[in-house]
Amino acid sequence: MIKNIYFFLLAILISAQGFSQVEEVNPPDYIKTVTFRSRTSSQGQLPIIRLGEAFHLEFDVLTTDEPDFYYTIEHYNYDWTKSNLVKMEYMRGFDNYRIVDYQNSFNAYQLYSHYDLQIPNQQTRALIKSGNYILSIYNEDQEVVFTRKFMIYKEQLGVGVALKRSRDVSYIDSKQSVDIVINSGALVLNNPKQTVKTLIIQNNNLKTAITDVKPQYTIGKELIFRYTKETSFWASNEFRFFETKDVRGANVGVQFIDLKDIYNSYLFADGPRYNQPYTYNPDINGNFQITAIDTDDADIEADYTNVHFKLRYPQLTDGSKVYVCGNFNNYTLEEQNLLAFNTEGRQYEGTIKLKQGFYNYKYVVVDAKGNLDEGRISGDYWQTENNYKVLVYYRDLGARFDQLIGFGEATSVDISN
Structure with a gap:
């Protein structure tokens, strides 16, 4: 009897630990262009922020009723389990306040409201601990609308990052390896x-x-990471891109435009690149930037367009699915960016409503077992220019949370053997 109770409690504990590792909640279809911005970049970016630096979370709500939204901020450990810190230990001030900074769109076919949450603000005066955080957006019924992860670092040590071709000769032409010296x-x-x-x-x-x-291994004050396999990535290919800053005329990557209830941007049909020689084509490594010509404030004057994607690729009959993704949708693979095969046109097609701007994107395949293959359509080439970021966390013996104490960054433009 005691043994059965022991295993029952153990099962509950394991279950609780599993559920404590959180994933981001993706926004519903009426919320678009979720963007983190800092003073150093106007692009939509992964939010890795220096301690004490201000940042903004911005998003658009494609309705006309100006709904109320509230926010909370929670501190997490390295593995995205909740830390043992209470709010007063990592925050000066309070959260769970209404987002009061919003504006309605102007001179756009698609009506929307643009919300801007700045941290710090009058209520949340400062975040004072480094580490992982989750910012949750709630509606007036206290239901979670979406969440976003962000990281705050305090630079307490140096992080050197160097990019190498794979040391495994089987993948020397298709993978990149990250060497680290802390x-x-x-x-x-x-x-x-x-x-x-x-x-x-x-x-x-x-x-x-x-x-x-x-x-x-360790040499003096240095921690050395020079692995053959453990720190290697598939090199993929340069991102594809298009620009819709002018909705009345075709721009880069756009074949033609049609005005219906809103503007529709039809991209040129893409094809597979896995069987072609590598060609350098500058990109912004999966990011996006909102921009529109003849506007004073693109946040509220940029319009939305239905962007039509076309991929000329044979139909996959093994249960695999094709998605289009990038930082514009947080690399999420869901129904909104799933492509459907058009048997008449013999191509994959999909439509996503996106704000005017410059976008990087890629086509990826997910097989029937849920395994992601980013290179099946685009190919993997060691020459590809990729951006790599390295975060270093530390929890001293007896400490109650994981500190983020180092940040390093490099691109494979300087890759070497």
Whole structure:
């Protein structure tokens, strides 16, 4: 009897631990263009923010009733389990306030309201601890509308990042490897193989990040990571892109435009690139930027267009699905960006409503078992220019939360053997 009770309690504990690792809640279809911005960049970006730096979360609501939204901010550990800190330990001020800064669209076919939450503000005066955070947006019924992860770092050590071709000769033409050197300087890292954790991110995509790689060895104050397989990524290909800053005329990547209830932008049909030689084509590594010509404030004057994607690719009959994604939709793979095969046109097609701007995107395949293959359509080439970010977390012996104490960044434009 006691043994059965023990296993029952153990099962509850394991279940609770599993549910505590949170995933982001994606916004409903009437909320678009969820964007983090800082003073250093106007692009939609992965929010990795220096401690004390201000940032904005902005989004559009494609309704006419100006709904009320509220926000909360929670602190999390490295593995996205809730930390043991209470709010007063990581926040000066309070959250759970209404977002009061919003404006209605002007001179646009698609009516919307643009919301802008700045942190810090009069209520939430400062976030004072480094680490992982989740920002949750609620409606007036206290229902979660969407959530976004962001990270705040306090630079306490140096993080060197270098890009190499794969050391595994089987993948030397298709993978890139990330070498890391962490220099602790004056900071004493106790038992670093247990207390130091790393996160390696390619092109601002948290969903494909490599986690918890341990240092191979230590030389003085330096922790060295020079793995053959553990820190390697598929190199993929340069992102495809299009621009809709002028809704009355075709721009880069747009074949023609049609005005119905709103503007419709029809992109040129794309084809597979896995069987073609690599060609360098500058991109912004999956990001996007809202821009519109002849406007004073693109936040409220840029219009929305239905962007029509076409991919000339044979129909997949093994249960695999084709998606179009990028930072514009947080690399999410869901019904809104799933492409359907048109048997008459012999191509995959899909339509996404997007605000005027410049967008990077890629086509990816998810097989019947849920495995992601980013290179099946685009190919993988070691020469591809990718952005890599490395975050270093530390929890000292006896500490109650994971600090984010280092941040390094590099691009594979300088990749070497």
